[in-house]
Amino acid sequence: TWTVANTANTARYQTNSTGLQTTTLSMGGAQGSGTGPFSLSTAVEAYDGTNWTTQNSMPGGKASGVPTVGDSSLALVVAGGDTTSGEPSDSVFEYDGTNWTTVTAYPTATIAVGAVGTQTASFFYGGSTNAPGSTKTSNTFIYNGTSFAADQALPAAASSVGGRSGTSSLALMPHGNTPASPSPYNTQTLDWDGTSFSVNPANT
Numbered sequence: 001t002w003t004v005a006n007t008a009n010t011a012r013y014q015t016n017s018t019g020l021q022t023t024t025l026s027m028g029g030a031q032g033s034g035t036g037p038f039s040l041s042t043a044v045e046a047y048d049g050t051n052w053t054t055q056n057s058m059p060g061g062k063a064s065g066v067p068t069v070g071d072s073s074l075a076l077v078v079a080g081g082d083t084t085s086g087e088p089s090d091s092v093f094e095y096d097g098t099n100w101t102t103v104t105a106y107p108t109a110t111i112a113v114g115a116v117g118t119q120t121a122s123f124f125y126g127g128s129t130n131a132p133g134s135t136k137t138s139n140t141f142i143y144n145g146t147s148f149a150a151d152q153a154l155p156a157a158a159s160s161v162g163g164r165s166g167t168s169s170l171a172l173m174p175h176g177n178t179p180a181s182p183s184p185y186n187t188q189t190l191d192w193d194g195t196s197f198s199v200n201p202a203n204t
Contacts, residue, residue, distance in 0.1 A: 008052045010043040018068040022049035025095065027058055027068070058093060059100050067115030069122045070095070088129060094119060107141060107148050112159040120145030123192065128159040155190065155199050 008026065015029035024047040031039050044055040088111040093100045106113075106124070113127035125140040136157035141148040191198045 006051055008045055008047075009054050010041060010045065012041045012043060015041075016068050018070055019047075022047075025055070025068070025070070026052075056099060059091075059102060067113040067124055069115050069117050070119040088127075104147055107150070108137070108139060110137065110139075117143075123151070124148075126154055126158045152196055155197055 012029035012031045015026045017024055017026040019025050025044070026047065027044040029041045029043070031041050042057040044057055045052045046055050047053075088109040090106040090109040092103050092106050094103050095101075108129060110127035110129055114125045116123050122143045123140065124143065127137055127139070129135045129137055136159050138154040138157040140151045140153060142151050189199070
């Protein structure tokens with residue numbers, strides 16, 4: 001059963017959220033008509049299971065489509081994303097529950113990257129390296145809280161991989177947006193065991 005919760009303080013869509021239902025951090029996103037024009041938001045809010053509280057904005061301006069890991073009470077890593085300029089970004093920030101700190105840059109400026117894990121053990125994968133989103137990547141990186149290390153590539157380049165869940169060593173990543181023809185969408189599910197991917201089922 002779904003229950004309508006208290007409304008957020010700032011109206012927006014395509015927000016970037018992470019955490020559990022009582023420790024959620026929601027940031028950025030877009031405002032305006034879905035058909036345009038629209039603008040990117042700087043808003044950051046924390047949800048405690050009952051109420052939304054406005055937090056300090058992210059550094060680096062507005063952003064949408066950023067991969068996030070962590071929650072509202074622990075440090076959070078934010079990497080990449082569509083910025084005010086409309087271009088992918090390599091910016092990475094950590095959040096300590098109050099303040100944002102700029103840390104090691106993401107290896108490649110990318111948008112629509114997938115992410116699972118925590119602020120000290122996270123797995124980033126796929127994405128698009130240009131603003132239109134047409135150039136997909138199969139890159140993956142492990143973040144240990146200090147630096148990024150390249151890891152096993154995705155079986156196929158993809159961006160906007162949704163429904164991801166798990167950790168940096170065990171994850172499930174269903175669906176995604178690939179360069180495939182005639183349709184860029186698929187029913188593929190990727191299982192990650194910390195070393196390699198298994199694909200089930202094949203692209204359809």
